[in-house]
Amino acid sequence: DGATVDRGRKARCGFGEVIYGEGKPAELIVRVAEKLLELSPSVLVTRLAAEVFAEIQVPHWQMHYSPQARTLRIARTAEALAVVEESSSPLRPIAVVTAGSTDAAVAEEVAETLTWMRVPFRVLTDIGVAGPQRLLASLPALEGCAAAVVVAGMEGALPSVVAGHVPYPVIAVPTSVGYGASLGGITALLSMLTSCASNVSVVNIDAGFKGGYVAGLIACGQQVPPQSDGE
Amino acid sequence: DGATVDRGRKARCGFGEVIYGEGKPAELIVRVAEKLLELSPSVLVTRLAAEVFAEIQVPHWQMHYSPQARTLRIARTAEALAVVEESSSPLRPIAVVTAGSTDAAVAEEVAETLTWMRVPFRVLTDIGVAGPQRLLASLPALEGCAAAVVVAGMEGALPSVVAGHVPYPVIAVPTSVGYGASLGGITALLSMLTSCASNVSVVNIDAGFKGGYVAGLIACGQQVPPQSDGE
Amino acid sequence: DGATVDRGRKARCGFGEVIYGEGKPAELIVRVAEKLLELSPSVLVTRLAAEVFAEIQVPHWQMHYSPQARTLRIARTAEALAVVEESSSPLRPIAVVTAGSTDAAVAEEVAETLTWMRVPFRVLTDIGVAGPQRLLASLPALEGCAAAVVVAGMEGALPSVVAGHVPYPVIAVPTSVGYGASLGGITALLSMLTSCASNVSVVNIDAGFKGGYVAGLIACGQQVPPQSDGE
Amino acid sequence: DGATVDRGRKARCGFGEVIYGEGKPAELIVRVAEKLLELSPSVLVTRLAAEVFAEIQVPHWQMHYSPQARTLRIARTAEALAVVEESSSPLRPIAVVTAGSTDAAVAEEVAETLTWMRVPFRVLTDIGVAGPQRLLASLPALEGCAAAVVVAGMEGALPSVVAGHVPYPVIAVPTSVGYGASLGGITALLSMLTSCASNVSVVNIDAGFKGGYVAGLIACGQQVPPQSDGE
Amino acid sequence: DGATVDRGRKARCGFGEVIYGEGKPAELIVRVAEKLLELSPSVLVTRLAAEVFAEIQVPHWQMHYSPQARTLRIARTAEALAVVEESSSPLRPIAVVTAGSTDAAVAEEVAETLTWMRVPFRVLTDIGVAGPQRLLASLPALEGCAAAVVVAGMEGALPSVVAGHVPYPVIAVPTSVGYGASLGGITALLSMLTSCASNVSVVNIDAGFKGGYVAGLIACGQQVPPQSDGE
Amino acid sequence: DGATVDRGRKARCGFGEVIYGEGKPAELIVRVAEKLLELSPSVLVTRLAAEVFAEIQVPHWQMHYSPQARTLRIARTAEALAVVEESSSPLRPIAVVTAGSTDAAVAEEVAETLTWMRVPFRVLTDIGVAGPQRLLASLPALEGCAAAVVVAGMEGALPSVVAGHVPYPVIAVPTSVGYGASLGGITALLSMLTSCASNVSVVNIDAGFKGGYVAGLIACGQQVPPQSDGE
Amino acid sequence: DGATVDRGRKARCGFGEVIYGEGKPAELIVRVAEKLLELSPSVLVTRLAAEVFAEIQVPHWQMHYSPQARTLRIARTAEALAVVEESSSPLRPIAVVTAGSTDAAVAEEVAETLTWMRVPFRVLTDIGVAGPQRLLASLPALEGCAAAVVVAGMEGALPSVVAGHVPYPVIAVPTSVGYGASLGGITALLSMLTSCASNVSVVNIDAGFKGGYVAGLIACGQQVPPQSDGE
Amino acid sequence: DGATVDRGRKARCGFGEVIYGEGKPAELIVRVAEKLLELSPSVLVTRLAAEVFAEIQVPHWQMHYSPQARTLRIARTAEALAVVEESSSPLRPIAVVTAGSTDAAVAEEVAETLTWMRVPFRVLTDIGVAGPQRLLASLPALEGCAAAVVVAGMEGALPSVVAGHVPYPVIAVPTSVGYGASLGGITALLSMLTSCASNVSVVNIDAGFKGGYVAGLIACGQQVPPQSDGE
Ligand SMILES: Nc1ncnc2c1ncn2[C@@H]1O[C@H](COP(=O)(O)O)[C@@H](O)[C@H]1O
Ligand SMILES: Nc1ncnc2c1ncn2[C@@H]1O[C@H](COP(=O)(O)O)[C@@H](O)[C@H]1O
Ligand SMILES: Nc1ncnc2c1ncn2[C@@H]1O[C@H](COP(=O)(O)O)[C@@H](O)[C@H]1O
Ligand SMILES: Nc1ncnc2c1ncn2[C@@H]1O[C@H](COP(=O)(O)O)[C@@H](O)[C@H]1O
Ligand SMILES: [Mg+2]
Ligand SMILES: [Mg+2]
Ligand SMILES: [Mg+2]
Ligand SMILES: [Mg+2]
Ligand SMILES: [Mg+2]
Ligand SMILES: [Mg+2]
Ligand SMILES: [Mg+2]
Ligand SMILES: [Mg+2]
Incomplete structure (x- = not known):
């Protein structure tokens, strides 16, 4: 169905797979991110256009989108999104x-x-x-x-x-x-x-x-x- | 006299200056290495041709030259040249x-x-x-x-x-x-x-x-x- | 009239000429494809923009256009367009x-x-x-x-x-x-x-x-x- | 000891590993070829300089060196080296x-x-x-x-x-x-x-x-x- | 005033200067072409965008614009614009x-x-x-x-x-x-x-x-x- | 706050820092230019898009914008903007x-x-x-x-x-x-x-x-x- | 035997094939030139190293070798080699x-x-x-x-x-x-x-x-x- | 005879022509330098190989050759060659x-x-x-x-x-x-x-x-x- 999530990345490499947003439709990003959220507290999407971000709406997600960096961070709780002092x-x-x-x-x-x-x-x-x-x-x-x-x-x-x-x-x-x-x-x-x-x-x-x-x-x-x- | 040794490199960066051997005459390498040996237990020379190495002879130096890597390590004691287990x-x-x-x-x-x-x-x-x-x-x-x-x-x-x-x-x-x-x-x-x-x-x-x-x-x-x- | 169809391609190479769609007007593509359909059961057009495809309408043609691949396949019967199991x-x-x-x-x-x-x-x-x-x-x-x-x-x-x-x-x-x-x-x-x-x-x-x-x-x-x- | 022979290549790919001769000493080529000859009837070395070939002498080997192609074929029997009609x-x-x-x-x-x-x-x-x-x-x-x-x-x-x-x-x-x-x-x-x-x-x-x-x-x-x- | 016409080009080289249309405003093209028409029966402009051509209107000129080639030919008589058999x-x-x-x-x-x-x-x-x-x-x-x-x-x-x-x-x-x-x-x-x-x-x-x-x-x-x- | 003005440039180099306008928002340009105007009679901005210039309005500034060069010169008096004979x-x-x-x-x-x-x-x-x-x-x-x-x-x-x-x-x-x-x-x-x-x-x-x-x-x-x- | 001479070149193009000398052995050049001399009064070899030229000796040939241009002209008569006034x-x-x-x-x-x-x-x-x-x-x-x-x-x-x-x-x-x-x-x-x-x-x-x-x-x-x- | 000296260079540009030594035979360099010495007190040759310099011997010349820079300066008097304090x-x-x-x-x-x-x-x-x-x-x-x-x-x-x-x-x-x-x-x-x-x-x-x-x-x-x- 368009993507093969690398489920072992976190175990092997310490952090889960990061979604390369360029050229991916919103629907695919949501599907992959859901799978990754099962394995990690938060998920990172890079090179995500603002227009594609605008199409992403998942009720149970907390999200932080940076228009300048064109990155999206997704988590289940707001705490998982805060900057670390x-x-x-x-x-x-x-x-x-x-x-x-x-x-x-x-x-x-x-x-x-x-x-x-x-x-x-x-x-x-x-x-x-x-x-x-x-x-x-x-x-x-x-x-x-x-x-x-x-x-x-x-x-x-x-x-x-x-x-x-x-x-x-x-x-x-x-x-x-x-x-x-x-x-x-x-x-x-x-x-x-x-x-x-x-x-x-x-x-x-x-x-x-x-x-x-x-x-x-x-x-x-x-x-x-x-x-x-x-x- | 052909070179300005960076005497503060070890303090600032943790390790002393490394000598880029390419194109330098043996005499200049010896001169610079002597100055660096005052500041560090051993000195590294990279990209050193075998012919130039052959001209380097300093009685009080211990040296390890790798013909394959074209590197030279210089120290005052043999211990400082040994591989670390x-x-x-x-x-x-x-x-x-x-x-x-x-x-x-x-x-x-x-x-x-x-x-x-x-x-x-x-x-x-x-x-x-x-x-x-x-x-x-x-x-x-x-x-x-x-x-x-x-x-x-x-x-x-x-x-x-x-x-x-x-x-x-x-x-x-x-x-x-x-x-x-x-x-x-x-x-x-x-x-x-x-x-x-x-x-x-x-x-x-x-x-x-x-x-x-x-x-x-x-x-x-x-x-x-x-x-x-x-x- | 803008194109010299390579009529012998199928005989020489086993498959007929493929139309390179980039930069060609719809009218020219239709004209060339008609000639090629006389020689082969189906015709392939590559790098065809969706807007140009939208202008192509030939009653007696069966067509399969892939927006993602930007390819068009044309045949006289639907069977000739089906995927091969x-x-x-x-x-x-x-x-x-x-x-x-x-x-x-x-x-x-x-x-x-x-x-x-x-x-x-x-x-x-x-x-x-x-x-x-x-x-x-x-x-x-x-x-x-x-x-x-x-x-x-x-x-x-x-x-x-x-x-x-x-x-x-x-x-x-x-x-x-x-x-x-x-x-x-x-x-x-x-x-x-x-x-x-x-x-x-x-x-x-x-x-x-x-x-x-x-x-x-x-x-x-x-x-x-x-x-x-x-x- | 300088090389890790890919012993499974023949099983996986149909033909054994081919030795890339450029920059390898004769001694290493002989060692690797011996291992490969255990797995295949003949072995191919490419980009082998004539001077390096001149140093290769193994009594029980049949060899065909092409100076123009700079290739060497090695086998245990002369038959295995003949051109195929x-x-x-x-x-x-x-x-x-x-x-x-x-x-x-x-x-x-x-x-x-x-x-x-x-x-x-x-x-x-x-x-x-x-x-x-x-x-x-x-x-x-x-x-x-x-x-x-x-x-x-x-x-x-x-x-x-x-x-x-x-x-x-x-x-x-x-x-x-x-x-x-x-x-x-x-x-x-x-x-x-x-x-x-x-x-x-x-x-x-x-x-x-x-x-x-x-x-x-x-x-x-x-x-x-x-x-x-x-x- | 923005351009120095090469008035001697025709004498030296057999044909007058050709106007490089890219990036030039319509007004400048008209001005240069007028000067060149004094020296030659017809004038050529290359790489001229259709939008810039649309702004060029000179009553006493005959013009032939090719949208495909993006060229404009200008003359005082229609004969000077005809294709040569x-x-x-x-x-x-x-x-x-x-x-x-x-x-x-x-x-x-x-x-x-x-x-x-x-x-x-x-x-x-x-x-x-x-x-x-x-x-x-x-x-x-x-x-x-x-x-x-x-x-x-x-x-x-x-x-x-x-x-x-x-x-x-x-x-x-x-x-x-x-x-x-x-x-x-x-x-x-x-x-x-x-x-x-x-x-x-x-x-x-x-x-x-x-x-x-x-x-x-x-x-x-x-x-x-x-x-x-x-x- | 997005920029570290080089306040010593004029003393060291004879002329103050020049603002590279490409990709900078109008607000940032205004902020930097104000600081530079404290140090020099006039300020230069290069590669400034006309749309960004259109957003720059500071009452006590005299400005000269060149749409062709995409440069802006800013001063406190009109004299400081005049061409030098x-x-x-x-x-x-x-x-x-x-x-x-x-x-x-x-x-x-x-x-x-x-x-x-x-x-x-x-x-x-x-x-x-x-x-x-x-x-x-x-x-x-x-x-x-x-x-x-x-x-x-x-x-x-x-x-x-x-x-x-x-x-x-x-x-x-x-x-x-x-x-x-x-x-x-x-x-x-x-x-x-x-x-x-x-x-x-x-x-x-x-x-x-x-x-x-x-x-x-x-x-x-x-x-x-x-x-x-x-x- | 290493070369397929283009015998029709002179008829089609007005002048016979020219020999590209780089990397060709003297023996091959002689063989090809002989064939070309049957078709044209003189033959040109380009990019011919002086060492290769030194190996070329054909009794019935007149030759002009330019060491600077690294070209060789071959003819059957000296007249065919003279510069044209x-x-x-x-x-x-x-x-x-x-x-x-x-x-x-x-x-x-x-x-x-x-x-x-x-x-x-x-x-x-x-x-x-x-x-x-x-x-x-x-x-x-x-x-x-x-x-x-x-x-x-x-x-x-x-x-x-x-x-x-x-x-x-x-x-x-x-x-x-x-x-x-x-x-x-x-x-x-x-x-x-x-x-x-x-x-x-x-x-x-x-x-x-x-x-x-x-x-x-x-x-x-x-x-x-x-x-x-x-x- | 192999070179056209730019005799007006000193008048137009303040300094005479400089000889680009790469690829020029010693004899040509001497000939050109002689002509330039008529117009200027000293002449500069750049990118001159040591082997070519070794062939240059003119009794009435003073010369300074730098093997490192591969430059030669030529004058009629030693004073014209001295470094300027x-x-x-x-x-x-x-x-x-x-x-x-x-x-x-x-x-x-x-x-x-x-x-x-x-x-x-x-x-x-x-x-x-x-x-x-x-x-x-x-x-x-x-x-x-x-x-x-x-x-x-x-x-x-x-x-x-x-x-x-x-x-x-x-x-x-x-x-x-x-x-x-x-x-x-x-x-x-x-x-x-x-x-x-x-x-x-x-x-x-x-x-x-x-x-x-x-x-x-x-x-x-x-x-x-x-x-x-x-x-
Ligand atoms: N901005 C980025 N630059 C380079 N690689 C990235 C970037 N973002 C994600 N990736 C990597 O791209 C891979 C995912 O590619 P894809 O399957 O196309 O989503 C992952 O292995 C990520 O580590
Ligand atoms: N996507 C493609 N990439 C490269 N060559 C193509 C492609 N599509 C068609 N061609 C070739 O382009 C030629 C047709 O070019 P044209 O005459 O411009 O239509 C044919 O010989 C095709 O084999
Ligand atoms: N399409 C073209 N490609 C290259 N050079 C051109 C072209 N059209 C005109 N020119 C040359 O551009 C010069 C005029 O440049 P400009 O002064 O910018 O108009 C003339 O010397 C022409 O010969
Ligand atoms: N058009 C330009 N081209 C190159 N450098 C520029 C240009 N305009 C300003 N600068 C330099 O860019 C630096 C400012 O960069 P920034 O901090 O991005 O504004 C200054 O040091 C200027 O000297
Ligand atoms: Mg992936
Ligand atoms: Mg240094
Ligand atoms: Mg075609
Ligand atoms: Mg290997
Ligand atoms: Mg011009
Ligand atoms: Mg800055
Ligand atoms: Mg040939
Ligand atoms: Mg010259």
């Missing part, structure tokens, strides 16, 4: 950093993903390299994190510069912000891949979801989980 | 996985980097997707790791498949193994970036060093470090 | 496999093409590599086929993995599903071309028609045809 | 066609692969489109085949033209023959992928092995195999 | 050939350009290589021409095949017809540039104007012009 | 040159940037290389300038040709004017980067702002500034 | 123009091709656009030609500029001269394809043979040939 | 900055070019963004310059960061240092073109000559030249 979590936070204010939509997808994973985070907006004192002013906020997700378009230089200041992994998310030689984000992507900083790995263009997910796993890994450590 | 380390190991036997050189660079970082690792060789039962047989060895570094050329499919089996980050390292439409590793790189698995991030083509470094940082982060957690 | 055909079936549910439109074009060729097929939906147990569960359905058409976007890894399980040709169809480094399907295409599995050949991006056609010819070839074997 | 085979032959005489090395790799598979073939050399009467003269030789493997560099037009004359699949193999805008075979590859002929599928640049293997499987499939058809 | 011209005709019926718009731009140049032409539509007997049937019509303009999309193979049959230059015009690996016409362009036929030169994608212009100059050059031959 | 400036002018009349929008962005910087300029329109006498006629106007900004699409040849006539830097601005092999301006960009003239440097495609800014800095640098020269 | 030919000459002195090898291939075709030519060396007065000084030599072949690397601007001065076709030959963004000639190729001059068509990178051949056909076409005009 | 020049210096020590060869080409132009400069080596305090320590040395030439490979981030600190133009020179996704310098090039800093323009990959030349012209322009300002 740093103070109330055993996990170190993730730093979510953007180069320009136009990168905000992708950073929002990072934040929605981390919220779905129950991982706390700190947001640092618009501190790109053309105004270098802005990053210096942000250094205290970068301390004590488990990882940073750095979101940047155009020349994508910010992850390299942030990475030169921190002792943890930087997940670089290139964005399609820019024009001409930006090539829809390819330039930022290539630039981040060739970073002269050692602690930078990269995900797909505009892939706030993936950047957030990898960073969230790093944060989760630092809390030694009794159940999965039994080998 | 999983049993004698407080850290979870890193899984180092290759798709084909031709990817071995890049995997060796991963291993050399982890050894330099004092992180234990497990090696799983030649378990690419065309013989799928090989990965299934390796699943037990993938349990309990902090992260996996998956090295693959050609279509670069292995990271996606490994990632579907594990609850931790997978660092994908594309290699230039292949011909024609492999485009010197670009195909594997693009393939890994567009992985349908959520927990995959990517580093540069043939960048065993970077894959190992990011994975090593993840392993190190799981041992809550008393000194750097003071904020 | 595996049980009622002397031919082995084709396996039509998709990686994600978003690849369904292209798989539908495969199915419509096979139906037009009178070849039976089995559909396996949404069994991509991020949930690897789904393919294992599908292995019985892959047995006894003449060939498989594997449709996948993003990193395009599924054809390699399917190919590692079957003793017949796999025709890989890359799709434009994905974003950023997917490059509109180029990544999946390159990935499939560099597959480490030996039994994979590839057709154009989103070319469900071509994937189905090649697979259909393989199925037809297995039934030794008395008439064309006279040399 | 069309008259002595239950299978239809494969047509192996080249556009120019410079494409001969890739065609030779096709032929070596088919010989290893025990499939008969016919060779048609240097009948590219700039001299169009040459293909017309070859049409009789194209009749009655199971498939054609068409090898072409430069603009890669020959597969489209051959495909317009035959009722079976054409496997197009682009070659790196050409200069400038040939882009090392990319142009021929793209050209073949966008062929206006319906019955063309494509493999990697210079991938004579893959072209031959897919064609060989098609030929083998036409002889209904009693053992594997039991479902 | 082969029989009434001292020049050999140009063959205008298309591969598929979808290439018609670009061929129409060729025809409009030749009409503006007062050069006769013959049109051969939809004779692409997948139906090879169509070209053979057209060979008589290709005889006695000064040059051929061959318009093709997808794999762009037709110019090579036509060129193998004629003793004069073939100007190849790649079109953006196709999808996926067609890359908006880049594949056809590269394919034509690497043609194995010697007598093929190439112009930009969809550049019917340029293909027609170069061919027209070749036709004009064959009539030894008394005035410009005075050196 | 060459005769009333201590600075040498900048030559702003276009190849075709379709390049005018980008040239207008150059002019708006120079006006914001208070630098005089001379405009030379539509003097591209296909009508070479037009540049020769313009040579006197190119004398005595501090630099030239040369704007060209298609093959981007004009900067090389202008540069061969002048003793000062030429800033080349490629535009996305053209079609097919123009690749949205990539061809002009590459062409300008490989110019055989020595005095050409290049900015991004359609980056009139950047071309104007660099040229403006060169003009400003020629007037020895008493304040910043104190080292 | 403009004064002794009924044909208009071809202008062979280079941008820089490094383009000389490709221009030499043009000249060798024209000599083989018995077409006179004029050479204009090193008159690129950075020194624009050099082209102006060459204008008289460009008068009265049938066509120009313009050879240029780097930004490839010269064909556009030459084309703006002449009333006949310009065949542009991009060369691989340059570095970095020259991309091995791709930049010059794209630049020439997007020329704003109307009378420019393009051949492959470094394809002096093709540029010369097309220009030679244009020259030959201007002499109304009694024999081939009989339709 | 900042203290003895009326011009502001140029800052020549490198990101890593491997970029030194290109920086040396910048320095040689500036010396040839008689412009003083300051060199800042190996201050790339991964060790960010190094740039901060260099800020005083960046003060008071006319322009900076910033040389960087890999991700090419340094020009953006330097540009954020200075009030003058930054000429960015991408280098081919790096591997994999560096694409031979293309990534650094694209990154620099899309810099979010406003004052960055870019030259070709490894084009130290061009970076130095443009910067040198900017320095020269700041000294109001009495002779050329006469309009």
